[in-house]
Amino acid sequence: MATSAEWHEDYHKMSEEVLNFSRALKSLQEELEAVDWYNQRVQATSDDQLKRILAHNRDEEIEHAMMALEYLRRINPVFDKHMRTYLFTEGDILEIEEKAED
DSSP: OOOTTTOSSOGGGSOHHHHHHHHHHHHHHHHHHHHHHHHHHHHHOOOHHHHHHHHHHHHHHHHHHHHHHHHHHHHOHHHHHHHHHHTTOOSOHHHHHHHHHO
16 A cells, blocks of 8 residues: 555545656656665775676666656656757757747
């Protein structure tokens, strides 16, 4: 059963699409948090083999995060729009925003 920490609204009143959207967002958050933790551990350890293992684990978490992000892009037109605007661009990000709003 879902807990109040997981859902802000009545779980039973939400569609499967809304639940899956939330699940994907939570998974993305968890993957990014894991990236941060592994990255901190890479920086902190002096053991070279452990450093390489932790860096590998961090990079795997980045891969997982990108899979979740791509899922969100595919199911949500607003994610799709903004990702197409900002990702894989060059130059000042705020200037890109200004041009996109024109």
